[in-house]
Amino acid sequence: MSKSAILSSSIAKKYWMAVTGLFLCLFLVGHLLGNLQLVMKTGEEGRRAFNEYAYFMSHNIFIKVLSYATYISILFHAVDGIMLTLQNKKARPVNYVYNNPSANSSGAARKMAVLGTAILVFIVIHMANFWWKMKYSSEPMPIHTYVVSSTDQTGQSKTDTLYYTHTPSLQPVPTNPMIVVKNGTELYFKDVNVKVGDTYKDLHKIVMSFFGKSINGAPTNQYALFAVILYVLSMAILSFHLMHGFSSAFQSLGLNHKKYTPSIKLFGKIFAIVVPAAFAIIPVLIFLSK
Amino acid sequence: MASKFINISLKVWRQKNANAKGAIETYKLDHVSTDSSFLEMMDQLNEQLINERKEPIAFDHDCREGICGSCSMYINGRAHGPETGTTTCQLHMRSFKDGDTVYVEPWRAKAFPVIKDLVVDRSAFDRIQQAGGFVSVNTSGRTMDANAIPIPKDDADKAFEAAACIGCGACVATCKNSSAMLFVGAKVSQYALLPQGKVEAKDRVLNMVRQMDEEGFGNCTNTGACEVECPKGISLENIARMNREFLKAALSAE
Numbered sequence: 001m002s003k004s005a006i007l008s009s010s011i012a013k014k015y016w017m018a019v020t021g022l023f024l025c026l027f028l029v030g031h032l033l034g035n036l037q038l039v040m041k042t043g044e045e046g047r048r049a050f051n052e053y054a055y056f057m058s059h060n061i062f063i064k065v066l067s068y069a070t071y072i073s074i075l076f077h078a079v080d081g082i083m084l085t086l087q088n089k090k091a092r093p094v095n096y097v098y099n100n101p102s103a104n105s106s107g108a109a110r111k112m113a114v115l116g117t118a119i120l121v122f123i124v125i126h127m128a129n130f131w132w133k134m135k136y137s138s139e140p141m142p143i144h145t146y147v148v149s150s151t152d153q154t155g156q157s158k159t160d161t162l163y164y165t166h167t168p169s170l171q172p173v174p175t176n177p178m179i180v181v182k183n184g185t186e187l188y189f190k191d192v193n194v195k196v197g198d199t200y201k202d203l204h205k206i207v208m209s210f211f212g213k214s215i216n217g218a219p220t221n222q223y224a225l226f227a228v229i230l231y232v233l234s235m236a237i238l239s240f241h242l243m244h245g246f247s248s249a250f251q252s253l254g255l256n257h258k259k260y261t262p263s264i265k266l267f268g269k270i271f272a273i274v275v276p277a278a279f280a281i282i283p284v285l286i287f288l289s290k
Numbered sequence: 291m292a293s294k295f296i297n298i299s300l301k302v303w304r305q306k307n308a309n310a311k312g313a314i315e316t317y318k319l320d321h322v323s324t325d326s327s328f329l330e331m332m333d334q335l336n337e338q339l340i341n342e343r344k345e346p347i348a349f350d351h352d353c354r355e356g357i358c359g360s361c362s363m364y365i366n367g368r369a370h371g372p373e374t375g376t377t378t379c380q381l382h383m384r385s386f387k388d389g390d391t392v393y394v395e396p397w398r399a400k401a402f403p404v405i406k407d408l409v410v411d412r413s414a415f416d417r418i419q420q421a422g423g424f425v426s427v428n429t430s431g432r433t434m435d436a437n438a439i440p441i442p443k444d445d446a447d448k449a450f451e452a453a454a455c456i457g458c459g460a461c462v463a464t465c466k467n468s469s470a471m472l473f474v475g476a477k478v479s480q481y482a483l484l485p486q487g488k489v490e491a492k493d494r495v496l497n498m499v500r501q502m503d504e505e506g507f508g509n510c511t512n513t514g515a516c517e518v519e520c521p522k523g524i525s526l527e528n529i530a531r532m533n534r535e536f537l538k539a540a541l542s543a544e
Contacts, residue, residue: 009499010469010509011536084509088467091400091508097303097314098393100367101466104518110466112511248512254534256527 010087016080018249020073025246027070028275036278038207039285044146048164050207051144051200054134055166078120085113108240109248115241122234129210129227134203141184144200145175163187165197173197211286228287235280242272294324296388300335302347303395305404308411312404314393324384328371329354329361331383332394348407356380356521359456362463363408364395369460369519377458377521397459399468401505414505415457415473421501422494423477425486436486445483452479454522461516461524467508472516474502475528482535492539499536 034057037050057063101110108115134141144164151157163173165187173179173187173196180190187197211231212224221227246268250256255264297320305312319335326334329351336346352360361378365371371381386392394408402410427433441449453476461472478495481487487494510529517526 009536009540010471010503010507011499011533012540013509014533015537084511088469088508088511091468091506092398092466093400094398094404096364096367096395096398098301098367098395101464101515103368103372104464104515105466105513109511109513244512251512251526251530252510252533254530254532254537256530 013080013084014252016076017084018252020077020080021245021249023069023073024077025242025271027066027073028279030066032275032278035282038204039282047144047146047202047204050204051164051202052166054203055200058134074120074123078116081113081116106244109244112241112244115237118237119234119241122230122237125230126234130203130206133206134201142202142205143181143185144202144204148172163197163199165199173199208286211283213286213289224287228283231283232280235276238279239272239276242276243269246271294384295321296324296383296386296390298322298331298386298389299391301391301393302335302408303404304347304407305396306406308403308405312407314395322383324382324386326383327354327379328363328365328381328383329379348405348409350409351379354379357456359458362397362410362412362458362460364393364397364463366393369397369464370458370521374518375521375523377456380521397463399459399462399507401468401470401507402459402462410459412457412459414507415459415470417505418470418474418498418501419457419477422490422497423481425481426490439485441484449480449483452476452483452524452528455480455520455524456522458521460519460521462507464515464519465508465510466513466515467511469510469516470502470505470507471510471529471532472520472524472526474498475526475530475532476524478532478535479528482531491535492543495532495535495539496543499532 034053037046037053040046041049057067145161146164147159147161149157149159160172161175163175163179165173178190179196180188181199182188185199185201186195187199188195209220210224211228212220247261247265250261250264255261297318300317300319301314302317303312304315317335317339319331319338322331322334329349332347332349339346350360350362352358354361356377356379359377361370363370363378365378365381370376370378372385373381396402396404396408397410397412399410401414402412405411455473455476457473459473462468462470465472478498481494482491512526512529514526517524
């Protein structure tokens with residue numbers, strides 16, 4: 001009895017929605033802090049900060065565990081949500097001819113499934129644009145290189161293009177035909193199989209050009225404006241989803257008390273506005289900065 | 291206060307029986323006193339229908355003083371009509387204006403099938419109650435006085451507020467998911483708050499929730515519509531309490 005109850009009962013399904021939903025709220029905060037690297041620092045400094053962050057995110061065991069928890073949460077939240085919605089539709093086979101639901105509930109609360117589905121579509125597109133490119137794309141990722149100007153003994157100024165490596169003790173590795181990139185980011189001497197360092201994938205460049213910023217005259221995404229609009233729209237949808245979802249999760253977990261529920265509701269509303277707005281401002285700033 | 295009279299147009303769901311296909315019928319009703327209750331207006335309409343040799347509209351009603359939970363009309367898109375904290379029998383025609391069109395429909399839920407016109411079968415609620423909405427009392431003749439057990443005033447008040455539920459089904463009717471959680475939450479809370487109810491608390495919540503799911507009610511999505519439309523002002527806190535009780539029971543029951 002109790003075993004099946006904790007998995008299949010209507011209330012248990014709500015617990016799972018709440019737990020996975022709140023975990024995804026935490027994920028949003030973490031993701032946002034990372035994204036803010038794109039605009040907090042500018043130029044080469046910002047590029048390094050973001051690419052180092054991207055490297056950390058894909059090479060840390062703790063992050064790896066968290067990322068799997070996030071994938072599972074998204075899938076579970078979506079599947080459970082769809083199941084709940086289908087059951088709820090079945091619970092009213094004949095609809096009212098005349099109904100006035102706005103008299104007693106908010107639109108966001110009633111449209112959670114539609115909003116959630118839109119967010120799921122966004123996540124798929126979002127991951128195809130960035131995560132897939134970073135991890136599995138057949139096209140090689142751009143590598144983080146930078147240009148330094150110096151003056152040689154004869155007084156002539158020259159410029160070198162160097163790989164940005166994360167082995168600081170080594171000499172800077174210049175880009176020349178002698179150096180080849182293997183396994184995505186490992187630098188090797190071409191003829192002898194000797195590793196000279198590790199460089200970074202330039203996710204910063206992908207993001208910047210995706211949202212319309214031209215780097216060193218390189219071509220940018222011609223649909224950047226469309227991408228920015230879609231991104232901002234998705235964040236607006238996320239905002240509505242959180243507007244109901246955040247405080248709703250606490251109610252589902254049985255946490256409703258005159259003492260703290262008003263604070264949870266207020267915090268939920270602030271969270272639902274601030275977090276998506278901070279996400280949305282980033283591509284807008286990138287787009288405008290070209 | 292002098293009575294005012296209004297003329298209204300009614301769009302009422304007519305359905306011969308549980309298997310028939312229903313439809314909205316339109317009726318004109320003149321000279322309705324604004325002092326009459328909604329049910330008195332329905333009586334007036336039925337009188338008019340009888341005089342026209344037509345079948346009167348079937349609807350549930352009993353005490354007509356807002357306490358029995360029989361009346362059950364979905365009026366102009368809202369359970370028990372436009373006022374809050376009011377059953378249909380306590381709704382008065384002064385809430386409507388001359389020339390208004392008023393939609394009257396039965397509760398809509400798979401678990402509340404239409405029997406005829408505006409009458410729905412709410413026995414699903416009875417079965418949920420029978421699954422656990424009670425306290426077993428030894429009636430051997432030495433029954434202890436319930437008041438012998440001290441109960442904190444706050445708990446007694448909350449239990450009483452939950453017990454104010456009249457089981458009318460407005461929560462189900464108004465919920466976009468046809469969820470019965472406000473009803474079951476109130477019934478679970480009523481006993482969970484009292485020492486007499488603690489003995490059977492685990493089985494009660496598990497059995498009542500299982501019965502609720504079996505009856506085909508939907509799942510709660512916390513829209514809060516039920517709390518707004520409940521004629522007895524049952525609070526969402528009762529659903530949260532049921533959720534806590536259920537978690538406790540599901541994790542520890544054997």
